[in-house]
Amino acid sequence: MSKGFLRAKARVQVEGESFTIERQCTDGVWVLRNMKTERPMEKTTSELLEAYNSGHLKLERPARAKISSPERTSSLIAKESVPALENGLKAASFRLLFIKAVLHLPTSKSAYGAAILEVARSQNIPADKIPSWVSVYRWARAYLNSGSAPNVLVASNIDKGNRAPRFAEPVLEICQQAIETKFLTLERGTIVDTLAIARAETRRANKHLPVSEQLSLPTYRLINRLVNDIPVYDRDLARYGREHARKKYRTSLHHRQTEAPLERGEIDHTRMDLFAIDDENGFPLGRPWLTILIDDYTRCVLGYCLSFEPPSRATVARCLRHAFMPKTGLREKYPDLKNDWDAYGIVSELVMDGGTEFHSKELEQICFDLDIEQHFAPRKTPWFKGKVERFQGTLNRGVTVSTPGKTFGGIVERDDYDPKKHAIVTMSALKHLLEVGELQLMRQRT
Template sequence: MTFNELKLNAELIYFGRKYVVLSISPPNVVIKRVEGDGESIEINFVELVANPSFKAGKTMLKEIEKEKSKFVSLLDSLSETNRKKVSERYQMIRVLLVLERVKSHDIRAVYEFMMYYKDYLSDGQTLNELTQEELIRKVSHRYSTVDEDGERTKGTSIRTIKRLLSAYRQAESEDEKRGEEGLISRAGGGFASRTDNKELVICHPKKPDEVLQVLAVRIDEKYIPIIKEVIEKEFLNLKRMTKQAFYESVALRCTRQGIDEPKRITMLKLLDRIDSQIKVRMRDGSKAAKKFDDLIRGFSNEEAQYPLHIVEIDHTELDIDVIDGKSGLVIGRPWITLGIDVYSRMVWCMYVSFEPPSANVVRKAIQQGVFFKKVKEKYELFNEWEVFGIPSVILLDNGSEFRSVAVRRMINETLKSNVRYRPRKTPEYGAAIERLFGTLNSKLIHRLDGTRKSSVLDLGEYNPDEEAVFTLEDIRELLTMYIVDHYHMEPHRGLPLNANRPIIRFVDGLKKVGYPDFISPEDEETYAIELLPVAMKPYTRDGIRIDNRLYKLDKLSHLIGSRTTKYKVKYDIDDISRIYIQLPNSTEYVEIPAVLPSAEELEGMNAYTYKLIREISIEEAADKASKIPGTKMVRYAKVKLQERVQEKIKTGRKARQLAKRANMEITVGQPQPVALPKHAPSLEQLADAVKLAAKRRKQGGMEHE
């Protein structure tokens, strides 16, 4: 994946010709042809970078054609131990990379250094005075052990740091933004490549799909499942089994199976090869966290210095009931996830659905924030949603969905941003996002039919169930209209008087530091795959099984093996018709379609819907309870599921909400059309549209009676 940048004097390709950036005056940039008549063009930034012919920076010199169905990740091919080592090495040299950007006059890098690394500066020393050689010495000292006399006894040498920095640069020069691949350890490569090696896959004792480590061993195949079972079930737990007890347990199982005992010394050496961190974590429990868990830098009470310096993200339930578009029945209150740029108060991301907060919801919201929004034409707005790109810091609260490993890696490693968490029980530190929720409710949601206001007292005798007229998609559209054409353009009390509107503050900030790194539209599909969660799955004669669905590809039959051999698989719970598998000894992911049920039958179906379908199938066909329903069974189950939901739909709001989560149509009586404005030039027109929709709904109800 490539992060693009466009700065002053940067070269680019536009319609096959080479240009250089003369000036950046958001929302426009001025570019000049390098050859020929040297003509200058002033063009909208989004229009320029979204053009298929546009190539920025180094990427234009080494464009690589890739099949759209493939995704490549060398880091995903590593064991967790080696992956963690890469992260540690990257964190060690990251300050040096920031200093390089400082020396190239990158203003964002100056802010980043002073926020996170200013302790590397000596008393009275300025950033301009700090040299790379001096910084390398300080990094070496920090990552070393020092005795009482101040002498370094062990740790990371200056030579090692220079070697890592050189390797990172080399990898990055070959593939932009892939510098971390140069930090992969090559130790033990010779042993691992022996043809007589076999794999001992050690999985988490309580999570069999989570591979902890893969050891290359040269022992008889018959011993591997025995050793694996004893390690996972007896050695890696809080009972802290001794090495001797481990050997005796393996020997006893071999005796029971009528095979010779393995050599004791071989078994003891094998235990020594298990990563020490894995052993301590599994055998010491919570005590190990203090020793090994990554230190997550907490809240930093720094003011945002430029656009997308700090983005706050949070969730809330909207104060409005929405209806099903076909039946007109009330479904309930949707959830909204928002991200706000603290510097300008521009809204960076928005995701609205019935899904409660989860890591997957956070992923979708962040993806929407990073990508170009492209809503002006879709909703016929007056303005485009101008905010996109990679933030420097993403500030989150302490909910479990934000603390998940998947979210932390997405921000720290995929985006190469910095994740920060608010202090616990201190909502005032998320003031910007909380005020945004309040503004959306008071200025829009509380003025719409179906609102639940902010409290029962405010609601009075108003009945949201009777007045609700808007569908979930209507709410998405109205929120987008309000954010883009109103909120971004109106005065904001939290901004300076000389730039008191979000759009003005945002443009002024871009003039100071330029546009942030961004993902080109042609790379969005690849990036979306990179954000998907990963699971470890075996490839058997049936293919790959996930929640009683089978995925298989004929050309991958060579992967068929025992269930102890597992492969990394990426999947999307919102579209279970396909998965992606990383080939062994390769960085390449290959798309695998579902075969039972078929990919066509599962196209666009989410995991929640399929779970309900299986429950119906098992109930209706007890004799097939242990099998996956075939295509005909899925269709039959869909009908039964629809019938069951319809029985409860009139009186059960919960049933309606679950139906919409499962992307099911709710049909009771004749569909009632809802009229919506094509655009929202004023709040008064929004209100008029609401009243018209309510009037039509009531008229339709009387006709139905």
């Protein structure tokens, strides 16, 4: 329900015909003009009130009215939830506070601004919720033009935008089929390719339809919107495969946290991106393999094995021996060292991947004798032992960043560069670099 007034410029319906009230004469007679025929009609106040009570006269609601009739109310309830309607009424009441404060004021920024601040202060309204004076002016103008009907202040959110679908359901089905057969494939078709297929199918369907029922051709924007409606995980799963999607959108929950050194160790292999040469004759020997055991709590290297032998039970055993035993004689070997390698000992847990060298009976026997729990990372989950993975990558990049004999990331990046011809790093120099560099990093950690 909303308020209505008999006054000039108000619109009424008399027995189904629309009239505009032009004026009230001095004798109390109202002059109404038919909006269709423009013929005038005179009615007294008592006649208009009697017609209103009998239902022959109706006051036309303002154009922006939101909840002014049972039909409108039922339409709103069907389109919006009850909380949404309640929020709209609260917003209208909020606006009405400021409108009533400025109705008697001249239209100026200073006058409106002072009244708005006074209302905000009295109602304890936060600073970020205070409306501008221009907004209050628009609300007041709409309020007065509607005949002081508060329902014009309810936001017309349900009427915003074009609610009618632009494309028919058959067009959407054709587009969905084109997306599934072209875009969501491992060949990774583009949106342009998908659009071409959808348009071709639409033209083929139009050949069997009358002119009045022709389907609209899909647009790039439609295909792009339909693609964006697909969850990103499902898109990447279809276009790049399960492993790619799992790695990209993985989440780490209940990560294993250690509280003391030697509580958990991570072991892994990597091949150095560097050609090493023989210490005696300088012949290039190839790219050495590096096996590293790192402490999870301190991130210190407990032990390593550097050789040209691919990962095997022997390289794992040498790495474990180097990690478990004290590192003695380093100062005699490297006179420039000023501290010892104190990181050694038997770990309580040993984390490794699923390589065959880690499933040997010898390693199982070693772990049983030394009371070491074996933990195997799931397939293709490098983050399960992320500390050793990150250390290997950092070490490889640091050693080979500008060293002659580096192999780059692959043959394409290598171009005409031959790492065998330019290799100058000997195996002894590489071991010296690893041990001295690790001791320097360990000194920084402590």
